Amino acid sequence: MSSSDSSTSAGPRLLGPAEVRSLAASLGVRPTKQRGQNFVIDPNTVRRIVRAADLAAGETVLEVGPGLGSLTLALLADGHPVTAVEIDPLLAQALPSTIATYAPEQASSLTVVEADAMEVGPAEIGSPTACVANLPYNVAVPVLLHLLMVSDSLRHGLVMVQSEVADRLAAPPGSRTYGVPSAKAAWYADVRRAGPIGRNVFWPAPNVDSGLVAFERREPPATAASREEVFAVIEAAFSQRRKTIRSALARWMPDRERLDEVFRTTGIDSQLRGEMLGITDFAALAGAGRTL
Template sequence: METPRAQLLGPAEIRELAAFIGVTPTKKLGQNFVHDPNTVRMIIGAADLKPEDHVVEVGPGLGSLTLGLLETVDRVTAVEIDPRLAQLLPQTVAARAEIVAERLNLLHKDALLINKDDIDEPTALVANLPYNVSVPVLLHLLRLFPSIRRVLVMVQAEVADRLAAKPGNKIYGVPSVKAGFYGEVRRAGSIGKNVFWPAPKIESGLVRIDCFDRDNAPWPVTEEFRAGLFPLVDAAFAQRRKTLRSALKGHFGSASAAEEALLRAGIAPTARGETLSTADFVRLAQEAGE
C-alpha cells in the first residue's frame, strides 16, 4: 500500500504547536524539536526502512519525525513521557497526515520503564533520542526487543562518536562494546544546530546499527549471555589505565584467575580494555563461563 505524503512541520508550526499547549522545551527532558523537513527526510532515508516496518520512536515531541515516519512505514509506536506532548501528538497526526493516523500507537511512558509487553515486535528504532538518556534508552530497547533489525538514532555528536568508535580509539569504551554486542555500528551522518528549536549548544550525530539476526549471530545474543558479558565490560573500563589483569581481578576473584581467563581467551593480561573488540570480550566471557 502506498503511503500518502504528510505535511511536515516547519519552524512556524513548531512554535505554534508549542505555544498552543504551553510547552517550553526543557533541558531536563532533553527537548530540542527538529523543525526542518529536509532533515527529517534525510534521517528517515538513512534508516533504510521498508513499508512493512514497525518503528519505535522515543521522544516524538511535537511530531516532526513522527509525521515523516508515518508517510514511510505502516506502523509507528511513539513513546512520549511529557503528558502535554503525548496528548497533542495524535491531534497533530490526524490534522497533518489524516488517513495514516490510525497507524500511530502512542505510549505515554518513560522509555526506560518500557517492558517487552508494551510494544508488539518492533522491527526498527528511529528517534531523536533525549540527549540525557540516549545510551541507556538505546541499550534498554535493544535488550527488550530482539525483533529490532535496524536502529537509526540522533544523539550528541560526542555520543555518536563513542558508540561507533573502534578498539584503540581513546573514546572507545563501554557504550561502543555494548552497542556492538547487538550489531554492526557506524556513524550515519551529522546534524547541525540550526535545524532545532531551541538550537542546542552542541552538534548532533546519527548512528546506525544493523542488528544481528539472532539465529545467525556471531555470538549468542541472548539475555543470559548478556547478563554475564556486560558486567565484565563494565569492570574492564572502570579503571581504563589499568591492565586487564589488574582491572578484572575483582570480577574473577583474583589477579591470577583473571590472567588465566585472559590467556585462555588469547588476550594478553597486560592489555587494556580499550584494545579489545566486542568479539574479544565475548570470547573472554565464554572462557569465564566455562
C-alpha cells in the same frame, strides 16, 4: 494553519519553524533540558533521516521521544506505521490530534505509548522491526541499550544523538572514544556513524553538535557467559582505563591464579588495555571466567 480538509489531497504536511512554535504555544510547552527536549523544525532534516533509515516498505517503526511530531509525520508520510513512546503526558496526549490535522489519512497508523522508554517492553511497544528516533540526549545510550535488550524484533535503526555520543557508540576497539557504550552496543549490533546534523534545525538550538547513528542487529558472540556477565567484564575493564586488562579485572576476579588461567585459556594478552579488546574478547573472558 489550514484545516485538515484542505490538506488531504496534498498528503501529509510536515512541520516547519512556525508550525512547531505554534503547536508548542498552543500547548503551553517549553522545551526542557531535564528531558533532553530539542524539537526538530526543519522538514528537510526529517525527510533525510527517513531516507537514511533505509526502511522496507510498510515497516513498523518505533520512535522514542516524538515530541511535537516532526519526525513522526515524516515516517507516516513514507508509509510506515509508527509506535511512538513519549514520557511527557501533555505531548503524548497531543500527538494524535497533531497527526489528525497534518496527516489525517495516516492517523490510524499511529500508536502512542505514554511511558518512560527505559521501562517499556514488548507488552507496550509490540514488535517493531526498526527504531528511528531523535533520542533525548541525556538518556540516549541507556535508552538504546534497553530497547535492544527487551525487543528481539528490533532488527535495525537510525537514531539522532549528541555527536560525541554517536562517536562513542560507533567507536571501534583501539580508538580514543571506544569505551563501555561502544562495547555494549557491539554486543547487540553493528553500529556506525551515519552523518552529522546541524544545530540550526532544532528549537531551541542545542549547545552541542548532533549526529546520526545506524545500527544493524546481529547475533551476539558465542560464549558460555550470560549478557550480564559479559557486561560485568566490560565495566570492570574500563573502570581503570589506563591499567592493563589484567589489573583492571582484578576486582572482577580477585583470585589472581584463576585470572591468569582465564587469559591463558582465551589467548588474550593480559598486558593489553581494555580499550584494545573487542566484544568477542570480552565475551571470551567472561565465558572462561564462568567455566574455569
